[in-house]
Amino acid sequence: MALSAPTGVHETYALSVVIAVVSVLSAVGAGWIILSFLLFEGQRTFRHQLILGLALSDLWMALNFLTSASINVHGTSIGDASMKGFCTFNGFMIQTFVVQSNLSHSKYQRQTNSVLADYWVLTIALCTYSILANHKHFSNWIQSHKLVIWALPWASSILWASIGLGVWGYGDIGAWCWFTSDRVRLLVNFIPRWLIIFTILFLYIRLYYIIHAAHTRFETFDSDIVASTSNPHLSLHISEGTEPDCEAAAPPPSTFQVSRDTKALRRISLQMMVYPLVYMLIWTMPTTVRIYQATSGRSAPFVVGTIDKACIVVQGLADAIIYGLNERTWRLWRDLLFRPRSKD
Numbered sequence: 001m002a003l004s005a006p007t008g009v010h011e012t013y014a015l016s017v018v019i020a021v022v023s024v025l026s027a028v029g030a031g032w033i034i035l036s037f038l039l040f041e042g043q044r045t046f047r048h049q050l051i052l053g054l055a056l057s058d059l060w061m062a063l064n065f066l067t068s069a070s071i072n073v074h075g076t077s078i079g080d081a082s083m084k085g086f087c088t089f090n091g092f093m094i095q096t097f098v099v100q101s102n103l104s105h106s107k108y109q110r111q112t113n114s115v116l117a118d119y120w121v122l123t124i125a126l127c128t129y130s131i132l133a134n135h136k137h138f139s140n141w142i143q144s145h146k147l148v149i150w151a152l153p154w155a156s157s158i159l160w161a162s163i164g165l166g167v168w169g170y171g172d173i174g175a176w177c178w179f180t181s182d183r184v185r186l187l188v189n190f191i192p193r194w195l196i197i198f199t200i201l202f203l204y205i206r207l208y209y210i211i212h213a214a215h216t217r218f219e220t221f222d223s224d225i226v227a228s229t230s231n232p233h234l235s236l237h238i239s240e241g242t243e244p245d246c247e248a249a250a251p252p253p254s255t256f257q258v259s260r261d262t263k264a265l266r267r268i269s270l271q272m273m274v275y276p277l278v279y280m281l282i283w284t285m286p287t288t289v290r291i292y293q294a295t296s297g298r299s300a301p302f303v304v305g306t307i308d309k310a311c312i313v314v315q316g317l318a319d320a321i322i323y324g325l326n327e328r329t330w331r332l333w334r335d336l337l338f339r340p341r342s343k344d
Helices: 009-039 046-073 081-104 116-132 136-144 146-167 182-218 262-271 274-296 302-313 315-326 329-338
Strands: 225-227 255-257
Touching (some): 009 302, 009 315, 009 329, 046 081, 046 146, 046 315, 182 274, 274 302, 274 315
Antiparallel strands (some): 225 255
C-alpha cells in the first residue's frame, strides 16, 4: 500500500470528504473562469484563450478528483481489485491534468516546457513576456501558431501520463489513484516543478527591474510618449487599470510608452510576483511530505497528509482567485450583476 494512503476506513472516508469538498470548490472556480470567457468580450484575447485552456484543465482535474473521492465516500474503495480498471484510468487522468494545469500560470516567463504540470503556465508566460520584452518575432510566431500552442500542453501531458502508465502504473493513494511511490512522484513531478517555479520567480524579478529601470530613466519627461534610444530592447505601455496583452500591437522598437502614474506601475510590477509565490505556497506542503516519506519510509500524520492532498486539489480555486484579481474579472461581474437597469 502507498505511504500516502490512509490505513483505516474512517480515515479514508474523512480524507475523501475533504477532497470532494475541495474538488467542488476548484470545479466552481474553473467554471467561473470559463463562464467569464464566454460572457465578456474583453476576456477573449489570445492570452485569455490560454487562460481558458488552463481553466478547462483545472475543471477536468477537479472532476477526476471528485469522482474518485465520491466513490470512496459511497463505500466502495478505489483500491479494491474490482476497481483496478477505474483506478488506472483515474491515475492516468490525474497525472495528465495535474501536470498540465501547473504548467500554465506564469505570466511573464519565456522558458520552454520541462515539466508537464506547468505547460499552460509556461505558455501564458511566453506570450506575455515576449510582448513586454519586445520579442516581436517570437510573439508574432506564437500568435500565428495558436493551434500548436493549444495542442502542445495536451499532447505533452498525455504523453507523460502514458509513459507513467507503462513504466510505473497507477494505484490507490487515498482519495484518488496516482504513482504509489513517493520517490517516483518526487522525481517525476515535484523536482522539475520547483525548477520551473524558481525560474519563473527569477524572470519576474528580472522583468520587475527592467520596468522600474525604464520608468526611472524617463520619469523626468513631461510627455507620456518619449523617444528611447538607450534601451531598444524594451517596449512597454502601462496605464491605470490596464495590463499588457498578447494581441495588442507593440509600439515601434524605438518608442517607449509609460504611464506617469508610479502607483499603477508598481502595482502591475508587483502583481507579477503573485504567480510564483502562490504556487510556492501551494506546493510546499506536498513537496515536504514527498521528501519525508521518500527518505524515511514512514507515512506522514493523517492531518498533514490530508492538507498535502488538499493543496494539490485546490489548484482550480487558486487559479480563479489569481486570474480573477489580476484580469479584473471581478469588476466585470460586478458591473454585469449590479449595474443600474435603464428604464424604458
